[in-house]
Amino acid sequence: MLNKSKIQLISHPDTDVEHMEYKFANIEKRWQDYWEKNKTFRTEDDFSKPKFYVLDMFPYPSGSGLHVGHPEGYTATDIVARYKRMKGFNVLHPMGWDAFGLPAEQYAIETGTQPSITTQKNCDNFRRQIKSLGLGYDWDREVNTTDPGYFKWTQWIFIRLYNTWFDENLQKGRPIDELEIPAEIEAEGSEAANNFIEDKRLAYYDDAQVWWCPNCKIVCANEEVMNDGNHEKCGNTVERKNLKQWMLRIPLYAERLLDGLGNVDWPEGVKDMQRNWIGRSTGAEVDFQVEGSDETLRVFTTRPDTLFGATYMVVSPEHPLLEKLTTEEEKNRVDAYVAQAGLKSELDRSDLSKEKSGVFTGTYALNPVNNKQIPIWVADYVLMGYGTGAIMAVPCHDTRDFEFATAFSLPIPCILDPNTDDKELREQVLKGKACWTGDGSYVNSASKETGLDINGQSKEQGIATTIKWLEENKLGTEAINYKIRDWLFSRQRYWGEPFPVIHWEDGEITLLEDDALPLQLPEMEKYEPGSHGESPLANAEQWLHVTDSKGRKGRRETNTMPQWAGSCWYYLRYIDPRNDQEPFSGEKEKYWMPVDLYIGGAEHAVLHLLYSRFWHKVLFDLGIVSTDEPYTRLFNQGMILAFAYETETGAKVSSDLVEEKEGKYFHTETREPLKQIVAKMSKSLKNVVNPDDVVTGFGADSLRLYEMFLGPLDAVKPWVENGVKGVYNFLNKVYKFFVDPSKYHDGEEDQEVLKSLHATIKKVGFDVEALHFNTAISQMMIFTNLVVKKGKITRESAAAFARVLGPFAPHLAEEVWNFLGNNTSIAKADWPEYDESMLKEDSHEYPVMINGKLRFKIMLPLDMADEEIRKEVLSHETALKWTNGNDPKRFIHVPKKIINIVV
RNA sequence: GCGGAUGUGGCGGAAUUGGUAGACGCGCUAGACUUAGGAUCUAGUUCUUUCGGGAGUGGGGGUUCGAGUCCCUUCAUCCGCACCA
Structure with a gap:
């Protein structure tokens, strides 16, 4: 209201x-018509001019149209584009639609309307709105990720990913046919050789755990699962499900993705978030002999120097060796624990269980630095998804292990004398009553039996010495570990890019030839998902089944690509959007790339920007693009919020129930006084502009x-x-x-x-x-x-x-x-x-300060000599009042700025 | 807990290298024009004052002739990550 x-x-x-x-209405209509008629913002590929590529993050054309957040970034880039054009640059400033996505599919399930029709309608509406803002895009370059002429090339790139392996020595992606198969694998036969190749491809097909909503019969992206483990759409609890999925080996590019951040002009926060997401940490992998078995338990640790303080080990409940490690006597308790841990989703393990939990497996391992026997426990504070899924626990020098050891009364021997001035704390640490993760010098860190001795060394030295010793004794190696994991690249949905993939009845997987692209989506009457967690495409009988020339039967891949796929490379397609021979011309790509300025929301700080950098680097390695990084300068526009109202107890009140009186706000019905707050625009608060x-x-x-x-x-x-x-x-x-x-x-x-x-x-x-x-x-x-x-x-x-x-x-x-x-x-x-x-001035009005306080102003020529300025200023009546005619202690004259007199 | 950012009038926010704090805009006050004003124009608007001044950029301390800006410390808010071994 x-x-x-x-x-x-x-x-x-x-x-x-x-x-x-x-x-304004007449004026704006007139000029928008003029621009449209004259194609004022059409961009020519005139290579003689200096170029400037200014890009917006293209929108998902939702049914509700633009909100005021969209024009913020778009206006900014439009101003830059128009300015650069006037400065003589050839400016590329395109717009398009990231138009695959769930809402259109959901709408199709509810109404039977084809997603392509809904999408078309929404794009038309977005385009109309954007044009009404006078944004100068080259509409001849509009792209739409759902257009077969576009996703043909998304599929084409997928085929390239599939046919690429990463050469770790060269740190470079290379065509799969350049992969040499080691002789010993070759000798094992063609199946082994094939498996070797499959294991190297950047794209592979394998079992993966996904979230499944039994109510909606749909797989959920991680971000669609709420913190309490419920589906954000329907509120039902999601389940873990194993499904065959396409995965991309993005971790292989971790180093390259980290390195590239050094050369781009991006907000520090975004770079940090990406570094954090990649999560590189250095340390060592160490093998522990399991007592009474020939198994070894491998752990990753950033602190191999603290091996002497390792008093127990922990494996995660999902660890593959757990069953073997568990003794008969402990089996019931371990099984119960594992079952209980399985109930908790990965999400609430962190939230709900602040208290550490775990049980003993009944088995011991031998600490390689001193051959001491240490117990192996299972606990859910160790995650299977990170490192090796097992840790060595050093309670005195790791806070989590300290908490665990305290909870279960395990010994906490100190092996590092802290370099702290806090005497009390140091005492506590030495006694094993407190945890110290900082630097210091080692104590109790030597073994005659094994020959390792780091006593007296510092943290840095201790790490180096221990790694060297581990490698010499073949007990472990220096290792780098990353948080980033393989990218789950398939969704069980209809409205996405179909994979150009056929699964044959004999188990072989083949990809379509380039000339068979695009593989189009079949038109369907019903868009409900398949009954067993399959995409709706599983019901497209005609489309689904194929037979090759020899009569072999096969099924097309029924998963589709995630929404990220289209946005991974759209900035490249703008360069040459109507090319039907190749994704874009190399010559044009060389001219236009990289993107000089990329503006969009911070919500894409990690995923979109990381994924598209990954694809770009692969394309670069294959010689398809000419730059290592796609976006030179990145800028995040801030979110636009709106006023909202809440009661004293913090209950939000819809804006149409608010009344203002003399600067105060009241509820129109209950007359309660309300507080004005700032919140995200939302339909429920009715504060959407x-x-x-x-x-x-x-x-x-x-x-x-x-x-x-x-x-x-x-x-x-x-x-x-x-x-x-x-x-x-x-x-x-x-x-x-x-x-x-x-x-x-x-x-x-x-x-x-x-x-x-x-x-x-x-x-x-x-x-x-x-x-x-x-x-x-x-x-x-x-x-x-x-x-x-x-x-x-x-x-x-x-x-x-x-x-x-x-x-x-x-x-x-x-x-x-x-x-x-x-x-x-x-x-x-x-x-x-x-x-x-x-802009030059020949005189300046000097503020004159006395003891740092502004007292008066005086106009003085800029070429006046210092001495004269001093005389002039000091003889001013206000100055005389403060100095009583005496010489000041100091007289400071900063040309063109200020005069300060100290008395 | 870790990482990043931000704290300036009634409000949104200005202030290259330390150099007139509060530009510009909203709002507000007074006046003009007007049948009218939520239009337009003019003047004023950080607070306080005994009209000399005094205080002032989240709080406290420091460096300096001079600090919103630099240093130390502390508080608050927002965003991201979160048992990452």
């Missing part, structure tokens, strides 16, 4: 308008300008509804002044106006490069206020200002430009040059 009322009133202006009224409403009420230029004026692009900021009025007033002022013949004169330009104009050209240029749009707009307001006050301007100055305004408020700028007698688009004009000499 609060949010809407004003917009609606202003959106129905008096019909009785003067001819000078800023009729619809860009269409703003465009209707104030115009697209106002929406663009306001989104940029709101604050720094990367900041999270609330939409303050009244703020739109501020920029609307500004545009109104610009219109009324610059489209009024009576404001123009033919004489010399006023010096002050000229100076401000050049300052504006300079500042706006700098600010656009730095993406500081809010301060650029403020500078344009300052200039406008000045000329309105002066009342007159020359056509030349007005033309320069119009061009500065152009990237921000393109419709109004075109109108002014046209009024000034130009009959080509302002988008094609040159950015005005500023003259540095115009």
Whole structure:
């Protein structure tokens, strides 16, 4: 109620308008039609010009249309694109649709409407909305991930991934036919050789654990499972299920993905999140002999130096050796524990069980550094998915092991004398009553029997010495471990890219030939999933079954690719979007890549950006693209929030039930006083701002300008509804002044106006490069206020200002430009040059401070000698008052800045 | 717990290398025009004051002629990750 009322009133202006009224609706319609008709923003592949590639993260075209968050990033890139074009660059600035996705499929299940029809409708709506904002995209380059002409090449890339292996020595992906099969494997026969090859492919087909919602009969992505283990859509508990899945070996590229982060201009936070996700840690893998067995238990540790402090071992409940390790006597307890751990999902293991739990397996291992017998336990604080799924526990120097050992009264011997000044803490650690993970010098860390002795060494030395000893004695090796895991690359859904894969009745898997692409989706009448966790494609009988020339029968892959697939490479397709011979021309790719500026939401900090970097590196290794990294500069726009209201107890109140009285807020029904808070826009809070409403009420230029004026692009900021009025007033002022013949004169330009104009050209240029749009707009307001006050301007100055305004408020700028007698688009004009000499001053108004406090101001010529300045300032009446005519202690004069007198 | 960021008027936010804190905008106050004003224009607007000043950028301390900015410390909020061995 609060949010809407004003917009609606202003959106129905008096019909009785003067001819000078800023009729934004007419103006914007006129220029949008003009741009469309003249293809103003079409990008030619003119290799003679310097290029600039500015990219938005393309949207998923949802049924609810744009929200105000979309235009934020899009306006920013549009301003940069228009600016760069005016600066003489050949600018690539495309838009498209990431249009595969669940909502269209869900809608299909409910209504039987083909997803392609829903998608088409939504794309049309998005395109209309985006065009209504005056964003200058080259629509001839529009791409859509669901278009067979597009996903043909997504499938083509998948085939490349399948046919690539990673050469760890060269740290480079190579064609699979360059893979040499070792002689001893060759000798075992063709099946072994085949298995060897399959194990090397970047894409492979294998069993994988997935989340399955028995209610929706659908597999869920991890992010669709809530913290309590329920499906976010229906609230039912999801299950673990083993299904054959396509996986991609992204961990092989971990080092390359880490290295590449060093050379890109990205927000530090995003780089850190990616590093964190890859999770590289260095240490050693150590083999422990299991007592009374020829099995060894391998662990990964970052602290091989603490081996002397290892007093027990822990394996995860899913560890493959657990059954063998468990003795008869302990079997019941271990089985019960494993069953119980299985009930807890991986998600709530961390949350619910702050208390450590576990049971003894009944078996012992031998600590390789001193051959001491140590018990092997099973506990769910050790995860199967990380390292080897087993650890050596060093309770005195690892907090988790310390907690566990304390809970189960296991010994906590100290082997590292802490280098801390805290005497009490040090005592505690030495006694095994506290845990120390920092540096220090080793004690009790020598064994005559095995010959290892690190007593007295520091952490760094101890690690090096121990690894060397382990390797010499063949008990372990230096090792690097990564958190990142193989990428589960298939979904049991209809509305995604089909895999170009056939599973034959004899077990062979073949991929389609390039010339058989695209493999299209079959049209279906029903989109319900298959009964056993299969994709709806399992019901497409006609499509599904194939027979080869020899009569062998096969089934097509019924899984489809995840939504990430299309977005992994779309920036490449924009380069050559209608090419039906190859994904893009190499020549064009060399010219346009890399992307110079990529703007989008921080929610894609890890997955999309990591996945697409991975694909890009594979394509680079195969010689398909010319750069190692796809995105040179990345920038995250901050989320736009909205005001919302809550009661004293914190209950949220829908905005249509809120009433304002004298700056306070009340519930319209209960009369409760309410607190104004800032929250994400949501349907339930009824605080969603619809860009269409703003465009209707104030115009697209106002929406663009306001989104940029709101604050720094990367900041999270609330939409303050009244703020739109501020920029609307500004545009109104610009219109009324610059489209009024009576404001123009033919004489010399006023010096002050000229100076401000050049300052504006300079500042706006700098600010656009730095993406500081809010301060650029403020500078344009300052200039406008000045000329309105002066009342007159020359056509030349007005033309320069119009061009500065152009990237921000393109419709109004075109109108002014046209009024000034130009009959080509302002988008094609040159950015005005500023003259540095115009900005020079010959005198400066110095603030004079006495003891650090501003006391008065004085105008002084810049070429005045120091001595004279001193005399002049000290003889000022206010200065005399403070100095009593005495010589000051100090006299500081910073040229062009400030004068400070210390008395 | 770890990692990243942010704290400036009533509000959104400005402030290259330390150099006039609060640009620009909203809101508010007063006035002008007006039948009217949620239109437009003009002036004012950090707080406080005994009208000399005084205080002031989350809190405390430090460096400096001078600190929103640099250093130490502390608090709060937001985001991401979270038993990663």
